[in-house]
Amino acid sequence: MKNDANINTENAICSSPFALNAANPSVFWASAGGAMVGYDNTRKALSNIDLSPAKGKRVLLKPNAGRDAAAETGATTHPHVVAAAIDAFREAGADVAIGESPITGVKALEAFESTGIADVARQRNCLLIDMDVRPFVPVEVPEGVAIKSLKLCREVTEYDIVVSIPVMKTHMHTGVTLSVKNMKGCLWRRSKVDLHMLPQIDGIDEKPLDIAIADMTSVLRPHLSIIDGTIGMEGLGPGAGTPKPLGVVVVGVDAFAADSIACEIMGISAGDIPHLKMAADRGYGVIDLDKINVSPANWQDVRSPFELSPTALSLEFPGFTILDKQSCSACQSTLLMFLKQHGEQLLDERTDDKDIVIAIGKGHAELPEGTLCVGNCTAKHRKNRPFVPGCPPVSSEILNEYFRNVKQ
Ligand code: SF4
Numbered sequence: 291m292k293n294d295a296n297i298n299t300e301n302a303i304c305s306s307p308f309a310l311n312a313a314n315p316s317v318f319w320a321s322a323g324g325a326m327v328g329y330d331n332t333r334k335a336l337s338n339i340d341l342s343p344a345k346g347k348r349v350l351l352k353p354n355a356g357r358d359a360a361a362e363t364g365a366t367t368h369p370h371v372v373a374a375a376i377d378a379f380r381e382a383g384a385d386v387a388i389g390e391s392p393i394t395g396v397k398a399l400e401a402f403e404s405t406g407i408a409d410v411a412r413q414r415n416c417l418l419i420d421m422d423v424r425p426f427v428p429v430e431v432p433e434g435v436a437i438k439s440l441k442l443c444r445e446v447t448e449y450d451i452v453v454s455i456p457v458m459k460t461h462m463h464t465g466v467t468l469s470v471k472n473m474k475g476c477l478w479r480r481s482k483v484d485l486h487m488l489p490q491i492d493g494i495d496e497k498p499l500d501i502a503i504a505d506m507t508s509v510l511r512p513h514l515s516i517i518d519g520t521i522g523m524e525g526l527g528p529g530a531g532t533p534k535p536l537g538v539v540v541v542g543v544d545a546f547a548a549d550s551i552a553c554e555i556m557g558i559s560a561g562d563i564p565h566l567k568m569a570a571d572r573g574y575g576v577i578d579l580d581k582i583n584v585s586p587a588n589w590q591d592v593r594s595p596f597e598l599s600p601t602a603l604s605l606e607f608p609g610f611t612i613l614d615k616q617s618c619s620a621c622q623s624t625l626l627m628f629l630k631q632h633g634e635q636l637l638d639e640r641t642d643d644k645d646i647v648i649a650i651g652k653g654h655a656e657l658p659e660g661t662l663c664v665g666n667c668t669a670k671h672r673k674n675r676p677f678v679p680g681c682p683p684v685s686s687e688i689l690n691e692y693f694r695n696v697k698q
Contacts, residue, residue: 321592
């Protein structure tokens with residue numbers, strides 16, 4: 291497996307201080323019931339890993355607190371899992387803090403409150419960090435195919451050890467979001483959105499977003515992964531899916547191996563997740579089940595297939611005409627989320643009773659005047675139609691463009 295020696299990039303976050311057999315990484319899991327299931331499972335799974343290299347080090351815990359949502363929704367990391375990580379690293383002699391850079395429109399400290407993470411941090415006098423406050427650190431991505439640089443949150447480069455603590459979720463754009471993808475929340479402020487704005491790359495079928503995440507992992511991989519499957523999310527993840535109580539925690543030093551086992555528990559093959567497959571093919575981690583040592587060995591007992599994000603969605607909304615020609619599920623799901631979140635607001639603010647017309651997909655030869663064109667596939671109409679770039683586009687940009695150029 292590649293490590294820092296192969297990446298001459300100042301500020302790259304990659305090689306772990308914890309013991310790792312890079313060719314045959316180990317992954318540990320625990321599953322039990324009880325009121326403190328997330329805490330107990332995390333401590334039990336972590337007990338298999340020698341955390342002594344963390345002694346005297348500064349450890350940054352990076353949960354998924356990217357949304358204003360309680361852990362019971364399955365959208366965010368359970369606070370009991372974060373509490374267990376704080377305790378385990380402190381017992382190992384580390385100085386521990388918790389950091390997050392949430393999705394656009396969400397404030398980190400408010401999200402910490404909503405998730406319950408602020409409570410467990412206060413009980414332990416553990417520092418909470420809004421990683422969007424300080425200036426970013428630029429990082430080159432020499433091996434990048436879709437991106438050549440990133441803006442990292444400063445704390446990520448300052449702490450000695452970064453621990454990714456995602457919640458186990460399906461994701462409508464990337465298949466799943468686990469410990470590798472959770473590191474996207476270490477990208478500074480709206481620079482996360484830049485990864486959605488990339489053009490299709492000639493000769494590569496995968497979405498540029500997936501390629502960019504694989505690129506990101508060449509310089510930004512967690513030193514340890516703790517995957518929270520206490521309550522996951524299935525279906526329309528990462529924000530609008532259904533909670534999936536599972537009561538399992540998966541940990542590993544190789545984030546790809548940990549993600550691969552978490553995927554299997556979810557009934558998904560990591561080989562079918564483009565960002566994991568591309569990055570593993572480049573040698574950044576191992577997703578091949580035959581090469582991963584899983585302990586306890588009976589992990590198949592906790593396998594509980596997640597409902598996948600749908601590949602085709604019904605986009606019928608009263609008051610809207612959706613023109614969909616040759617789009618993909620990523621644009622459909624973005625638009626569905628957008629209509630659920632903002633559809634009523636747009637209709638309330640209409641000054642006539644005409645439908646609001648939105649187009650997605652690359653198959654439109656012509657479009658009615660005033661059509662809101664969403665996604666890079668509609669870019670050929672951008673000269674004379676309002677246009678939202680992105681592949682997939684982001685919901686907040688659709689709203690901005692609507693009020694900027696459609697509703698006059
Ligand atoms: S339909 Fe949307 S998400 Fe799909 S390829 Fe086109 S712009 Fe990208």
